[in-house]
Amino acid sequence: MRFVVPKIKHLNMRMTLYFSLVMMTALIVMVISISRTYSGKLISEMNVIVDQKLNLITSTLDNTLQQIKALQFTIIHDRNINTLMKMQNAGGEKLNQTNMDELQQCFLQYKQRNTNVSSIFAISLDGKIIDPLYSGKVFQWIVTNSPYLDTLKKSKSLGLFSSPNSFPLSAPNPKSFENYNITYYGQYYDYISYECLGYIAINLKKNSIFSDLNSLCKETFDFSCFVDDQNNIVHIFGDNYSSSFLGIQEIRKAKKQIVNIDGNNYLLYSQKINAYPGWTFIGLVNYQQITSNMFKLYKTVSMISILVLLLIIFLSFYIASRVTIPIRKLSKSMDSLGKGIWPKEIECHTNDEIKELVIGFNNLVQNIKNLTEKIVEEQEAKKKIEVSIVQFQLDLLQSQINPHFIHNTLNTMNYMAKKAGLAELEETITSFNALLRTSISPNKNFITVVEEIDNLKNYMNIQKHRYDIDIDFEWAIDPEAKYALLPKLILQPLVENALFHGIVPKKGGLIKVSVQKEDNELNLTVGDNGAGMEEDVLNLILQGMGPDKKGFNSMGLSNVNERLALYYSEQSKLKILSTPGHGTKITFHIPFRM
Template sequence: MKAKMPGKASRHINVRMTVYYSLVIALFTICLTAAISTILVSKWKDEMSKVVDQKVDLINNQISQEIKRLEKVHFSMVNNTVIQDYMKKELSGGGLNEEEQEALTREFQKVKQSHADIISALPANVDGDIMDNRSTNTMYGSLTGSREFSQFKNTQKLRHLSEPNTFPLEIQNPSLQEKGTVTYYGRYYDNETYETLGYILVNWKKSSLFGDSGIICENTFQESFIADQNGACIYEQKEAGQQETLYQQMEGKLQNGKVTIDGERYLVYQQSISAYPEWKFTGLISYKGINRNLWQIYLVMFCIAVVMFLIVVMVSFRISKGITRPIQDVLGAMEQLGKGGEPKPLEASTKDEIQVLVNGFNTMSSDIQNLKKQIIRDEEEKKDYEVAVMKSRLNLLQSQINPHFIHNTLNTLKYMAQKEENGELADTITAFNMLLRTSMTTDKDYISVSEEVDNIFNYMKIQKQRYDADVKIRFIILDDTDNAMIPKLIMQPLVENSLFHGIIPKGGGTVIITTAREGGWVKVSVSDDGVGIPQEIQGNILKEKKNSKRGYTNIGLANVNERLHLYYGEESRLTILSSKEFGTFISFMIPYKEFGDE
């Protein structure tokens, strides 16, 4: 019974060590999980804020583009000499006869017919009277009673966008959804003296002004609004069935980009429309949706923590068992020695205090069983034997150290790669390898459009890693051009030009690559919304055959133009359109031929 007690005690030590070790590691795991969760949540919030800011900018840009379209219509009518003459005659007091009135009406009808989004385009004299004898709508018989027109007339502004209305219908007390028209008031002035000659009214479809932006709003915000400087709601997106909008309830409650309405908190994103600062966009995101995503992160981290705890318990049990097993072996050998037996020397599997204990027991056992002289002789022999064994092991280790070291080093690198999960580096190396493979291939000068698109995609993947800029690329490759034959690396220099000379100086932007069939030809175009090419450079850009100092292929636009002439003759050449406002558009035409045809 007494001989078995130490074994039971050791088993108790095993359990206690497992518990203590598990508790320490569990506490560490909890702290680490909490720290990682906090970091992940912070990162997620930052990324969410960046994404929402980008969507707000996109909404702003889309609406601004539509407003700029209205301004272009306005200025095209101001520059119309026919309209200028009739407006000047009306201002002089001469009045327009029936034939002149018809001619003026036809000019405004042309404007309406040229834009599908225009409901009507009407002229008005300096007094606000409509100069279109075909207009029977009482809403615009005269503008003298219009509050918005009177406010606009008393300012020096060239244009004004009205609140939504129901034109051409007349509806009593309409809802915002029933108001499908936005009226553009534009001042009509003399091109030479800038004297006001009258006004123009362009009734624009509200759906075209906010249509694309509405989809983004629905997918991003609980509610979103656009209001003018007087607080009037121009556009709203709200949850179905809700009567009163949050915009009507948040007045005076907004603090530091946050608002609380009926006990629920919202994040508020606001931005003035760049093309028309009198309008301001407001979007609200509920904290409920944010917290729902955060709880998903916490749940994942909790599951990870539980799995780690279970692993720690199993590992700690195995470690504690490995520590107590040699102790049990020593106790058993001591029991055998006490009964007069000759226990075999014990072997320690670890190099720590346990090894010292085992070696001490072996020495004690040897002293008891042998005489002093025999012990000395045996010890000498043992030493000689151990020296020979050590020398043999040393030689063996020396013969194996190089491959063994390489093996361990590769395993270490593999572990580090798996631990770091550096997928971006692997993708960049793959993209670079694909570009090298294409550029170093000498057995063919032509590839398919789809292969050239893959090269450009890999090229842009490398450049996005190189520059810290918001660069986007879009491919519009029609199916009937996907397998068309094209000279290898003919499009990449154009993308390179857009990136380095258009997008990077601007700090970000979009490159669009398009291919389309036009009869027996394929039209290829590369456009960007960058800073554009200065006018003084555009005339000589295709005449300078200097290699570009930047980029992957070091081929300039002039070299691309020369290659097109070499392959297809004078009919194939680069066409360049560029301005500071819209960016750069480069295109060329090549004969259509299926890749693989003889």
């Protein structure tokens, strides 16, 4: 069967494919070269880092061992100890109990000054412990069974460190955790004649000697330890180690840097201790960890190469494309549309997929524009309907009672009061009739400022007869604002609020109305010097839920706000400042109209 290679129709796609293949080949060659170079440098740099830490480990232990040797020389130059050791080796009687106690106290002082030391005692030339505490047979094994003391006697060395032991406990086959002591055997000689007077045993806390190295060894090596010349393990860092690691003799014989243990490869590092060449540090680093780091590098470089290749493909496609200009126009138009600006129709002179996209976008913009205009028209029509409904409701409320019947009834009552000689009643009925005439007039929603003040006079006239208290009512009108138009009875609820919440509770006071023209606005103020209101009471009144007071309409201020918002805007709503005990001041402003 013949395999047919599919043809790529578009030139920009072919250019993109050819260029991408060339770049992909170059990237593969570069990745391989970088990876091989880096792997060699990684091992080399790791050796440098490990060698630095290895030097730090050995130098730290060098300092500790030098301190122990320095302690030996300090004890040698101690005159009291030197004198007692000479007495021990002199002919005649040996040291008595008092002398031994004195020697013990001298050693105890040095022990207390060194945290690494657990005990110090002297050993005679014939191998006897010179110490009242450790002279018993139970402790003698540290001298009689110690090959290190015998070696020290035969050699010219000034001191030797033993392998870990369980001193002062005597265990026939101690476990590793019981060997918590290392004994330093040192010669004791006359610091003047250099004659050997005996030996000293400095017992050291093993964990204390190596405690400063624990964290450094654990973070650098997978396995690490100190061994002596007899391949005895002096100290192992960490508790989790394989038994195969304990083949120290085989590990030390390995001549290669890489050793195989339990099927795993390890990098071997070792170094002798300068302060005591009889000890060697051995450290193993898992080689698989290094290779895993290199694998992570390969993976990272590969991912970066793939991203770079994708970027190259995109850039080559973008450069080879002939549709850059239409796409930019389309992007600019979409940005304008997102900002709420209707873009102009995009022109496209190509005959590819971009032209179809541009045509589709143009149709989409036109459809959105038509839909938006339709929504605006519907909202305007809806607003007109809502205004008509409100107007209808107001007209309905005003026309619920026949105005002519009310006026005729009030005129009859006025005549009867006049006939009976009741002047105050006659005045009250006249004021109420005038106020009611303004309230229920169906074809007059706006009145002049002068007419509104007259309505307030009639209202206050009625209230003065109702309450037997001293009520003063004043008004101040800008001459230019006398015939300005405002919604009828817009001030009456404010005066009513001042009366019932300010003047009546205080048993008298002043209500003052001010109307001033400023630029193209009419500023109106209703103030009183009455009782004032707390903020919570004021909020309830504004919501139409004020305290229930006989003869007071708690919906007044709320309705005034709604009427102002309906006739003008939200900016015309009431602004109220009230101070308990000092009064209340209500202000609002509306456009100036004649």
